[in-house]
Amino acid sequence: MVTQQEVMKALEAVIDPELGLNIVEMGLVYGVKVENDQVHVSMTLSARACPLHGSMLSGAENVIKRMDGVKAVVVELVWDPPWTPDMIAPETRKRMGFR
């Protein structure tokens, strides 16, 4: 059975091509639940109208599906709480020179 940490690690492969940041360090992943061979991810997007975000969700789904021991993946899109740049990991903000 995979662990929450392993799922989070796998999700780091999903990178926003505009910012060059992965969805975990951007703070887009709100929660990961693992029950037996099923993984449930709740995540948000930085803006509702961003044309790239379809690929972020399918990317998250794809990387988890490829993990050993995972049979089913549900990636749930949520808008509450709304994402803000404050959710970007502090070390990432520093590395990227963000305010």
Added chain:
Amino acid sequence: MRLATDRSPGLTIPFRYLFTGVAVLLLVSAGIVLHAQALTGYFFRSPVFLALTHLITLGWITLTIMGAMFQLVPVVTEKALFSERVARAVYYLYLVGLVLLVRAFVSDTSAGMGAGIVSAAIVLFLSDIAVTMFRRAGQGPAVTGAVVPSGVHQGAVSGTGRADLAVWYVRAAMVFLLMTVVMGSLAAAGLHRHIVDNPLALLSMHMTIAGIGWVCFAVIGFSFRLVPMFVLSHGYDETYGWTSFAMLLTGLVLLVLHFTLELVVPGFWPDGTSWLGLAGAMAILAGIVGYTLQMRVIFRNRVRRQIEPALWFTICATAYFVIAGAALVWMFAFRYPIRLGSVTVIAGLFGFAGMYIIGMMHKIVPFLHWYNKYSSGIGTREVPMTRDMISGPLTWVQLFVFNAGMVLLASGILTGTGSVILVSGVLLFSGSLMFAWNMVNVLRT
């Protein structure tokens, strides 16, 4: 789980509009080189001026905005485009109409056929977008109770029960586009069939509604949506943006009233001065200042500290917008000096709308191409970053070349110096070539 992006049209639809726009820009800048001398005189009825302004407004700016709207309206509204077939048909119909229209201007023959076809294409375009915007909602992803305080931007939001500034601008722009078509038809009929005493008032109304109503409102709407997205700006106050909307609308109404009085009561403004026109121009300038302040708020609130060259285009565009607004006030305050009118048009169309479009194309085209080519591989294979798909140094060079070209073009027209206009044309053509090169290279990655 369904996303708005699943509902956006195939890439070929926006790309055919956007890339044809790039080709028309090349044509326009080549036209400035070839006809530099013709641009030194009094223009408004000159074949070259009519052909070039319509190529800029209809062929470059409107075509690009159309392509962007076919792509972004389904994404923003989270509804599928009503008809992709209509979007494809509009493209061909519009191009045929545009070619006939420009040919008629150049040969100084009747533009009725071309204008009619362009008008029909625009009505079809507006219908497709309007039906998409106003069709029944409920197909988008669930909104899980996001609470957004009024007047504060929380990213690009729809469905939060809050008025969306960008959407209001785009809706208004669509209404003005329809009015532009109507006024253009009336002005053409007025000029050729002499149905009114003062067809130039109709022509002025057509130009005002087209330039300020359609082009400026559409560009502002897009900038309020796209710029915050690219600089990562959230949670800022939108008061300046709403004030700008109200002032631009007020200014436009006052200017239309001014021209209506000129049309209905010939000689209403006997000595050429009009307090109504001046008030309208001042309201427009106030709206432009409001827009500038809103952009300042967006940039000051940004998380990404570094400003990319593409975003510098939008900053320069804002500066040209202020110049255009100031020139408009000057025009009404000092009895329409005609060359200043041309500078207003250049600063507003080429400077504001054009620079904004060029800047945003450097972001949107790599974005869309990436989505089409690489999105399925995200997380499973190495994919390029969008910034790797465009040449940053070339974009910087373009920024300087376009700015130099723009300033020289305005100076050349203001002073009536053909050689300066020629140099400006060469610079603008060089910038356009670099721009086209950068865009085509995106497709090669």
